[in-house]
Amino acid sequence: MKIKYIAILFSSVLVAIVLTGCGQASSDSNKNRPMTVTLNGEPATADPAQTTDVNSSTIVSQTMQGLYTLSPSGKVVASVAKKVVKPTDGGKRYVFNLRKTKWSNGEEVTAKDFVAGFQRAVDPKTKSQRLSNYKFIKNFEAVSTGKAPVSEFGVKALSKYRFEIQLSAPVPYFDYLLTDYYPINQSAAKKFGSTYGTSSGKIVTNGPYKLVGWNGTSTSFKLKKNPKYTLQNVRIPTVNVKVEKDGSTALNLFKANKVQITQLSGQLVKSNANNPSLKTTKILRNAYLEFNGKNKTTNNTNLHKAISYVLDREQLTKSVLQDGSVAAWSMVPQGDASNPTTGEDFAKEVGNKLKVNTKAAKVYWRNAQSELGKKRITVQLLTGDDDASKQVGEYMQAVLKKELPGLNLTLKTVPQAQHIQMGSDKNYEINLDGWSTGWYDPADFLQMAEYGNALSFSNWKDAKYQKLISQINDTTKYSTKQRYDLMLEADRYLMQQQGIVPLYQVAQSNLVDKRLGGIKFTALSGIQYQYAYWK
Template sequence: MKLNKWLFSTGIATLALVLASCGTQSSSKKQDKTLSVTATQAMATADPDKADDVVSQEAIAQFMEGLYTTNTRGKVVPAIATKVVKPTNGGKTYTFNLRHNAKWSNGAPVTAADFVYSFQRQVDPKTKSQEVGHVAEIQNATAITKGKKAVSTLGVKALGKYKLQIKLIQKVPYFNYRLATELYPLNQKFTEKYGNKYGTSAKTTLANGPYVLKGWNGTNDTWSYSRNAKYYDKKAVRIKTVKVQTVKTNTTAQNMFESNAVQVTQITGTQVADAKQGALKKQLKITKMNQLYFMLWNQKRAELKNTALRQAVSYAMNRQSLAKNVLKDGSVAATSLVPTGNTKNPTTGKDFNADTGNLYPYSPAKAKEYWQKAQASLGTKHLTLQLLTNDNDINKSVAEYIQAAIEKNLKGVTVNVKSVPLTNEISTLNKGNFDFATLGWSSDFQDPVDFLNKASITNSVDFGKFNDPQYEALIKTIAAGTQSKTDRYQTMQAAAKMIAEKQGVTPLYQTSAAHLISSKVGGVHVTLLRDVLYRYAYWK
């Protein structure tokens, strides 16, 4: 779910030199050796218009390519577009010339019509995309998703076979990142051949990026990326095959790395603490992410609609202890609904959260006080709640912590944990068949709005259905793009403070990613904005 962030400065010329240097170090024969890596969950879909989980989006980035992409430092660089363009019409109109040598893995050319089709398909209500927010700033997108305008009225037009125009409803400072990390073309003929089954297996997926998806039947825990012979820059893709295996336990991931069964993996908790001090120290890379992990509440259930209950639960959480003693991976306690480092005060340069202060303190006394208020309004002293989470080690450990904290500080509340595979969790959330749940959001651009709207009805993944008119008014003002930078910042501050009072969603911690990367492999970089792109990897 995703996922907003960005900076850095290494030009294309520098990147080309880096890749050229890799070529001099590595023979083509060495690059034929398979690179083995892990994923924390199985893929849910390979359809870029439908993917709303981090693992699927990370996978799609390996075999799909949009108008832009990012380099090893997270900087936006051209991909299918020939250059990063400057918008006209007050920042609302983008006109792109596309490269003529981009092809799909079946040999068909990648054209402007492919982008038009994909974007229209994403806003089409029939597609039921959970990520229509990716295109929400394009003209008429919102009206189309609500069924009020025809799909053909979307502000995306093919001006020629290799010329594309996008019109926005307003200036969007982070739109380049949408184009680099969220928005992809689709070949209409191939996609419509499989209809709703598109992207449900490797067979029903078509690639236009550095790799082609192989060996995925839609449910299995292993798959691979094979270098795309039709990719326009295939010579720069050093490693021929990348094999992915889902590993849900930390000890298994580390053991596989130590035995060289995998060369790139993610670890958490005590494994990170141990690796910092042990033999793996030089192969450990920790990156703070623009991601937030939070609890969401099903507002369709009377008990969970009670603000005092949600406040009580929030005060029962010792987030500092959770980060230090449970996660142990560099993650930090959330102090607002916006990750630290996401945004600075345009006047003072202070971090967003330095201005909000800690909006989510730990207070057993206040937890008890609000629980008593909730008991009075609900007319009961006992409550049993089910906490829904996905079933990897991290999320199960966090769920157990939440369960223990609530039952310790809110006497009379019983929490039952239900851990299921991510695909099942998303399905259950979509159906509204839950009490409260844990979920992570990873943003692809650096702006508070993508986190603040997690408590808004404008959120494309609005599982909890929280709806507060005052909060919606603030979100509407923030999104309108009519305020000065200073005024918009102050409105976002007000929104962060309001949602802490009303607990539309309840943030827990900002994630950090700890990766073990083999010293035998180069070009593997995790940035603030996204996970590894294997197109840059090479065997040393």
């Protein structure tokens, strides 16, 4: 779960543009034509401080704007801030001059709203799972643990439209983080308290769209153009959103010319491989298994290794998923970072640590049986209810039954919001999870195994790994090259211990109608409706 957004596994956005008329419409008639967007899972929240899944992140990215945002090609550009600024004080002080913008309720967006948004995100009372995104800001540890008041957090309103951030250490990818920090409307936050963002009536936004008709569990709702938004000309006034989990249904809508963009998975990707409308992008998202460290059985390292090494990831991606996803080599996906000296890809430099080795897996399984004092063990795998997650669960179930006699894997499939909550509550034995990053830095994936990190659902605890993460986070003491080498060491060590078991790097495949413009897919950013237009 996570985006950087935490997300239920494989719940990438299914985008669909539904025509409201017949035949080829003129430019004038296209002007007010709505889009219909399908998501393959339910958004869990509209609150930016609580967003950890892809579908919720999709809604937030359409309705909120931070200091910076991402362009259609995935480049960091200024948003509420007037420009992308250069830090001072050794890379630790950022000062932003803000544009004059408004909330959807007509109130002005001010520097104090950014202060309030940052403070709320780290306030222990908020219980945000996105805490780690703020860890480099001054006094984070003391404030987030309740040892200091939120007023001591390193953010300040220097004037009505001048906002300052003080870091505890320079962050090489901080510009990307700034696309993921949002202000909050203070009057709405005060009015709705802990229920803020649980429905469209309990949130005020400053982005290109307003959320309309969503009650927290709705399977259909709307994004309406925000008349108060002036940072860009939004060309499509209404986005109808519908949760549609069945890929075949979405494909049929596309073929019937009722859907202009939709995501495909599995056999649907294979059967449409020669379709010129198919666009496949390998994204910075890894799917992986988490083992509940509070459970004696699933905390067993030999069990982790037995399950990991018996799985043939090439077979899983090429014969089961068949959607362009590729076998994971380690915790960090390909294309996430490169060696600052040689330029070599990080994942390739770590090497493939996850090759199938059935013989070794059987040895680890016997060791696990001995340590646990049982010949027959039953464990449950928790997954989302999307097609890809179900396929992975069924594949694992069949392989374990065949190759590791005595190990019985049962499957529990639940809707997205419930999956996220059960993971957060550690209410599982093995969890099929995933992480999508919002910036190019291996630490964002490595933190998924960090004990105590709100984004990590595993409870895996290892003193050496914790020390490595602490060193990686100390950007003042360690140079760029030293930090890179520490991340290499951390990834290799994590794969040696199999604290988390990566499965594959996700590919997103979409059918795109040629009559739409402004639709781009990148390794980092999901689709942004504000850039879309009818040709």
